[in-house]
Amino acid sequence: MDKLVIEGGQPLSGTIAIQGAKNAALPILAASVLACGTVTLESVPQLLDIEVMLQILRELGCRAEHEGETVTLNTATAYQAHIPEKLMSQMRSSIFLMGPLLARFGEVHIYQPGGCAIGERKFDLHLEGLRALGAEFEEYGDRISCTADKLVGADIHLSFPSVGATENIMMAAALAEGRTTIVGAAREPEIQDLQNFLNAMGARIMGAGTDTITIDGVDSLSPCSYRVIPDRIVAGTLLVAAAATKGKVTLTNTRPAHLSSLVHVLRRAGANVAIDGDAMTVSASSRPKAVERIVTSPYPAFPTDLQSPVMVLLALADGVSIMKETIFEGRFKHVGELCRMGADIRVDLGAAIIKGVPRLYGATVEATDLRAGAALVIAGLAAQGRTIVEQVHHIDRGYDSIESMLGRLGARIARSAPVPDNGAVPG
Numbered sequence: 573m574d575k576l577v578i579e580g581g582q583p584l585s586g587t588i589a590i591q592g593a594k595n596a597a598l599p600i601l602a603a604s605v606l607a608c609g610t611v612t613l614e615s616v617p618q619l620l621d622i623e624v625m626l627q628i629l630r631e632l633g634c635r636a637e638h639e640g641e642t643v644t645l646n647t648a649t650a651y652q653a654h655i656p657e658k659l660m661s662q663m664r665s666s667i668f669l670m671g672p673l674l675a676r677f678g679e680v681h682i683y684q685p686g687g688c689a690i691g692e693r694k695f696d697l698h699l700e701g702l703r704a705l706g707a708e709f710e711e712y713g714d715r716i717s718c719t720a721d722k723l724v725g726a727d728i729h730l731s732f733p734s735v736g737a738t739e740n741i742m743m744a745a746a747l748a749e750g751r752t753t754i755v756g757a758a759r760e761p762e763i764q765d766l767q768n769f770l771n772a773m774g775a776r777i778m779g780a781g782t783d784t785i786t787i788d789g790v791d792s793l794s795p796c797s798y799r800v801i802p803d804r805i806v807a808g809t810l811l812v813a814a815a816a817t818k819g820k821v822t823l824t825n826t827r828p829a830h831l832s833s834l835v836h837v838l839r840r841a842g843a844n845v846a847i848d849g850d851a852m853t854v855s856a857s858s859r860p861k862a863v864e865r866i867v868t869s870p871y872p873a874f875p876t877d878l879q880s881p882v883m884v885l886l887a888l889a890d891g892v893s894i895m896k897e898t899i900f901e902g903r904f905k906h907v908g909e910l911c912r913m914g915a916d917i918r919v920d921l922g923a924a925i926i927k928g929v930p931r932l933y934g935a936t937v938e939a940t941d942l943r944a945g946a947a948l949v950i951a952g953l954a955a956q957g958r959t960i961v962e963q964v965h966h967i968d969r970g971y972d973s974i975e976s977m978l979g980r981l982g983a984r985i986a987r988s989a990p991v992p993d994n995g996a997v998p999g
């Protein structure tokens with residue numbers, strides 16, 4: 573397993589362009605099977621999750637290439653709707669293929685999706701939504717088979733604005749007969765991106781970005797070329813890293829409006845944030861200030877995916893901050909690791925009580941999930957001494973070569989791959 577070795581204490585500085593969004597690219601790749609032909613996607617980052625999605629699509633019969641940031645996907649050759657268990661269990665986003673495969677083939681066979689261990693992560697709302705469109709489900713051991721003679725539009729009320737359920741329903745309903753309305757829909761920017769992509773293929777969808785989405789089903793969709801939006805969580809991670817190291821970093825290719833809640837928190841913590849078109853510059857020169865209370869909630873509120881990175885900034889702040897996590901019950905695994913670096917954080921009733929300390933110290937720590945890993949990297953950058961972050965594969969799910977990205981901003985960070993069994997030094 574690879575490790576990241578970080579020599580801390582170097583303020584980040586420089587300019588960097590933000591990669592395309594994982595959480596937009598994954599459902600868009602899944603949605604591509606709704607059309608028959610060649611879809612070209614730009615700004616698709618090189619990530620483990622993207623490679624797993626492409627591998628699943630190839631198993632379904634598609635032809636897929638990923639060169640640089642461009643994916644070329646021929647979906648015309650897809651011939652089956654059975655997702656292999658081994659690939660299904662490698663990430664949560666394999667579930668996004670349910671809606672599109674059901675709409676295209678009238679059936680889909682899945683297993684329990686995998687991904688980071690951050691909570692129970694049920695998918696009952698996905699199933700309820702698809703059932704309302706006419707799907708039937710049967711369980712055979714670990715396998716769930718879903719079939720529908722035809723999908724018919726329906727009014728669907730989501731009891732929680734699940735991002736994935738909203739997306740799955742949108743994709744299935746795009747080819748359903750008649751109108752589907754999703755009330756209580758998630759409003760994340762990635763849902764708007766999915767709407768834009770589906771509409772570019774000929775779908776008739778309105779309302780993404782609000783809590784009511786209307787989908788007028790069409791008979792067929794045509795392939796298109798599309799550019800994925802920038803990754804707001806990667807951008808947010810770098811903004812926090814710059815502030816935590818008391819550096820100055822400019823990000824280009826961002827959508828500042830997608831990061832409003834984070835910008836508000838950064839400013840309350842004493843960082844300067846300047847916005848100029850699609851560029852964002854953050855700088856900080858003194859110890860962060862505590863932020864009384866942050867609560868993670870669905871967009872446009874503060875995102876759960878930035879909870880752990882921001883906790884590092886607050887761990888270094890002057891005063892006590894509280895971070896309440898309301899989306900994933902298992903998303904505080906970084907706390908123990910941060911405490912091993914000298915942080916003073918206690919978790920009680922779904923909230924972290926963070927007593928800021930003047931400095932963190934390098935240690936060997938373990939990334940337990942994607943964003944926990946990103947937080948430990950930020951902690952290592954800000955800490956005194958050397959930090960080794962283990963289990964880097966979690967970080968590779970969402971950051972396209974995090975060490976190169978941070979290295980370009982002056983960080984002293986390197987990846988050390990294990991020495992192979994035969995004792996040869998890795999090339």
Ligand SMILES: CC(=O)N[C@H]1[C@@H](OP(=O)(O)OP(=O)(O)OC[C@H]2O[C@@H](n3ccc(=O)[nH]c3=O)[C@H](O)[C@@H]2O)O[C@H](CO)[C@@H](O)[C@@H]1O
Nearest residue numbers: 595665693694695696697698733734735736737877899900
């Ligand atoms: C690939 C992708 O886009 N991932 C994002 C997506 O995940 P994901 O789509 O899995 O997140 P959801 O919004 O669906 O889940 C949020 C909460 O709802 C619960 N739930 C969800 C579905 C369901 O059928 N039943 C149910 O109870 C989940 O267990 C969780 O507690 O949104 C999350 C919340 O912003 C982000 O952290 C993830 O980065």
Ligand SMILES: C=C(OP(=O)(O)O)C(=O)O
Nearest residue numbers: 664665687688877942943
């Ligand atoms: C939880 C995340 O992703 P996923 O839903 O793919 O596990 C994330 O991106 O932080």
